Amino acid sequence: MKLLSTSVRASEGIAVGRAFVVRRTKSSINREKGSAESEKSLFATALAASREQIAHLAENSDIFAAHLEIIDDEMIVDSVETAINEGCSAEDAVSSSCEQIVSMFEAMDDEYLAARAADVKDIFARISQNLAGGVINPFEGVENGDIVVDRELFPSDMALLDFSKIRGFVTAEGSTTSHVCIMARNLSLPAVVGLGDASAEITTGDRLIIDGAEGLVIVNPDEYTLNDYLTRGLNYQALKQEQQAVANCEIFDGDRRVYVFANAGSVEDVERAIASGADGIGLFRSEFVYMQSSQEPTEDKQYEIYAAAARACNGKPLIIRTLDIGGDKAVPYLDFPKEENPFLGWRAIRISLDRVDMFCRQLRAILRASTDGDVRVMFPMVVCVDELRDAKYYLEQCKRELEQGGVAFNPNIKVGVMIETPASVFIADSLAAECDFFSIGTNDLIQYIMAADRANVKVSKLYNPYSDAVLRAVQSVILAAQNANIECGMCGELASDNLATERLLTMGLDEFSVNVGSIAKIKYELNKLTTK
Amino acid sequence: MVTETVVLTAPNGMHARPAGELVKLAKSLDGKVTLATSVKSVSASSMLGVLSLGIKSGTQITVTAEGGSEQANLRAIVDVIANIKD
Structure with a gap:
C-alpha cells in the first residue's frame, strides 16, 4: 500500500477502481524524407x-x-x-x-x-x-470502472474519453483551474491533480482509491483500508444525492422564506453558485477586482465585471460589498502605512471614506450595473451611524451625477450594512433604521468580540463561534433587524456550518450566505428542519 | 514602409480580448503590419504572436506597415493600440 498526496484541490469525491495509465506513444510512419x-x-x-x-x-x-x-x-x-x-x-x-x-x-x-x-x-x-495517419485514441483499453492516470490531460482527450466508463482522474500536472479539473467538477467525478512525479508510482492494473477532497491517492490498499473507503464512498454518494435533490428548492419556515445565498470572489464563482442552486449572492467580494491589477481598476472596468456578475445571477439578488482591504490585504497603488494593529487600523469603509474619488468610482460602477439585475450594495466595517450616513451621502451624489449624465441605474438600490464589529452590534437598532438589510460577517465579528486571533494557536480556542458572547450578539442583531422590518443575513463561515443551521434558523436568520461548495449541504439541512 | 511608436497605457496590458480585436483588424488590412517590442517582432495578424509579446502596461510598441495603403494601415493599428483602455 502506498500513499500519494497533493495540496491541489481538484474535484471532490471518493472513487475506487483499477488504474489505467495512459501511454503517449508517438506513432510514426517509416518513410524517406521528400523535397x-x-x-x-x-x-x-x-x-x-x-x-x-x-x-x-x-x-x-x-x-x-x-x-x-x-x-x-x-x-x-x-x-x-x-x-x-x-x-x-x-x-x-x-x-x-x-x-x-x-x-x-x-x-x-x-x-x-x-x-x-x-x-x-x-x-x-x-x-x-x-x-502519422490519423488521431490515436490513447484510451484504447479503458475498462468500465477505471481511474485514468496521465501526466496531463488535454481538451482533445476529453473528446475521446467515454466518461460513463470511468470513475475518476489522476494527473501529475495541473492546477485547480486546469481544463481537466473544471471538466471533472462539472461531471461530479473525483479527481486528484498536481501529484508530480509521484504519479509514476502507479501502473496499469493497480487498484486505486482516490479522495478528491483530500487530494489523496492510495495505491494497492490493504483490505481494511479498501473496505473503509468503499463505505465512505457509498455514504458520500448517498448524502450528495440527498443534498443535490434539494439544492434548487425554495425553503420556507412557515410563511417566512429563508434564502441560501453564496459568497463569491469572481464572476466564475457567481456562475458556479447559481448553477449549484444558490438563491442569490450574499457577498460579492469586490476586492479581487482591485487586487488583480497594479493600478486602480477604472469605473468602466469595474462596471463590466459587476454587470457580468449581475447577469450571471439571472435576476436573483447580488450583494456587492464595497472595497474591503487593509487588515491583511493590501494593494500596491494605495499607500498603506505600516500599522501596529492592522485589524484595528485603516481598512474597508474607513479607506473608502478617506479616498472619496476612488469610492465614488466604485459606487458609480455598482449603480450602473444595477440595471443588469437585482444589485444591492453593502458597506463593510461600519462602527457608527455617521459612517453609514456618509457612505449613503456619496451614493446619492453618484446617483445625481449619473442622472445628469443620462446614465441608467436603479434609484431604489438596496443598501446594507455588514455587521462585523462589536460597535455595530450595540447600535444595530440605529443602523437598521437607516438601511435596508444586514449581513453578519462572523469571521471578523468573532475575533473582535473574543479579542482572539484565530491564526494564533495559543488563543485560537477562544475563537469560538458557539461562545455565549457571539451567539448573544448574533441574536441581538437579528432582533434589531426584525424590529425595523429589514432582512438579516449572515456571510461568515458560521453560515456554512451545518451544525449551526438549526440554531441560526431558530434565531430568525433570513439568509445564509455560504461557500459555493456548501449550498446543497445547507439547503439540505434547512429543508430537513423546516419540513419535519 | 512606415513606422510609428506607441505606448500601451491600458492597465491590464495586451490581454486576450483587445489582442483579438487587433488581430482581426490586422487581417482585414491590404498590407503587412508588424509589432515590435525591445524583445522581438511579430506579425500583427497572429494571435499567438501578439499574445506572445506579453505586452504590459507602459510598454513601447513599434508598429511597422508595409505594402498596400501603408499610411492608413499604420494609422488604424496605432489608433487601436492607443485606445485600449482596460
Missing part, C-alpha cells in the same frame, strides 16, 4: 484534417472554438514551414515548432497565457497524429 515542397504539402494535408476535426468538435465546445482560432494562426504555419525549409521532415518540423511556441507561453508570468501552452500542445499533438 521541402512535398514535406510542406504533407503538413498542409495534416493541418487541414486537424482543422476539420476541430471544427466538428467546436460545434458544442467553447474550448475547441478557441482551438479553431489558434490552428489558423499564421505563426503555426510560418514556424513549421521555416523548419521544413531548413531541412526538417514535416514530423520534426511540427514537433520543434510546438516546443518553440509552447516554451514561449510557458515562460509567461500570466496565468491565463501560461495556460494557453496546454492548448497549443494539444493542437500540435493532433497535427502530429494526423501526419
